[in-house]
Amino acid sequence: MKKLLMLCLLLLQSIVADAAGTMPAQSHQQISKLVATFVQQQTSSLAGKVDYQIEDLDPRISLTPCAKLETFLPGGSQLIGKTSIGVRCAEQNGWQILVPVRIRITLALLVSTRQLPVGHTLQDQDIARQSIEISRPDGYTDANQIIGKVLRYSIAAGQILRDDMLRPPYSVTQGQIVQTMTRGKGFSIRGEGVAMNNASEGQTVQVRVSSGRTVSGAARNGIVEIPP
Known part of the structure; x- marks a missing residue:
């Protein structure tokens, strides 16, 4: 009787192990598609050209299938440079994962055409447009916003013109x-x-x-x- 009980327990463990091994996992491809859609929607209103690259999830990560997936931007993250997009399962006992993404934004920004001294009032001939991949969301694209403003400090030629460099006259x-x-x-x-x-x-x-x-x-x- 004791041997029969032990045999039943071993068979039960084998069945559970087999079931766990064959249990379907959440598709990594579906998660990546959700992240891609989220990035496209969130960056659609940005000026300039937007490119992004989503890193593949570690194949060893196995998540339970979920019918209610949500994407979100984690606190402190920005939609530029190396960042992460969150995906969570909104079902009971759900899970959450952060997907690494690299977002590149290229803008035609205004730069200085020559070295300019502190106190200089910007004129048309002092600025030009240059296509630049930005690392933070700042810089000017409209010359009308900065013509007539005054430099707080001297700058070199080819420098991106930013708000902290300028003051009103x-x-x-x-x-x-x-x-x-x-x-x-x-x-x-x-x-x-x-x-x-x-x-x-x-x-x-x-x-x-x-x-x-x-x-x-x-x-x-x-x-x-x-x-x-």
């Missing part, structure tokens, strides 16, 4: 004699003073008026508007 400069204006309901008071700092359009500037008092206002077309 000053509407008021330190030491400049400026007109001040205070407006209220039914009144308007004009005055004069000396600007204590540089300020672009709309920025706050401090002004020392004739009484020696310092007031603050917003730079507007060379005039400092002081609140009542």
Whole structure:
């Protein structure tokens, strides 16, 4: 009886092992297709040419088949460069996996045509378009966005023009004699003073008026508007 019981247990273990060995696994190809569709949809509105390469999953990874697959962008990931796209099974006792992807974005970005000094105001002849594979989502494609802006520091020829390099021109400069204006309901008071700092359009500037008092206002077309 004892031998018969042992034989039954061995047979049962063999059946379970065979079943586990032949159990169908989630198709890696289907996962890759889902990732490809996700990347195409998420990058369709981006300017420039987008290429991507999806890495093959390790063939040793075996996932249970799932009828409810979802794709997502993991927190901290971006749709550029070396990144990962998540795929999860939304069924009970589901699973989750990250698929490595390389996304290349090529844009016709604006670059400097020559070496330019700090404080230089950009003109048409200072910029040109160049097709570049970008590593981060920045840079300019429209010259109208940067013509007339001023360099914060000197740059070399062929350098991509980025937002942190540029500032708006000053509407008021330190030491400049400026007109001040205070407006209220039914009144308007004009005055004069000396600007204590540089300020672009709309920025706050401090002004020392004739009484020696310092007031603050917003730079507007060379005039400092002081609140009542």
